[in-house]
Amino acid sequence: MTILEALSVVNHRPLVLAGLAAVDYVALAILSEGRS
Numbered sequence: 001m002t003i004l005e006a007l008s009v010v011n012h013r014p015l016v017l018a019g020l021a022a023v024d025y026v027a028l029a030i031l032s033e034g035r036s
Helices: 003-011 013-035
Strands: none
16 A cells, blocks of 8 residues: 555545445345345
8 A cells, every 4th residue: 555545545534434334234234134
């Protein structure tokens, strides 16, 4: 990872966290649908 990439990751951390939260939510929704 280059320094510029590292800086962009730090600058976009809120977006990254929001994306991870969305992925976790979708995964949980799929798992809960599969169980029921």
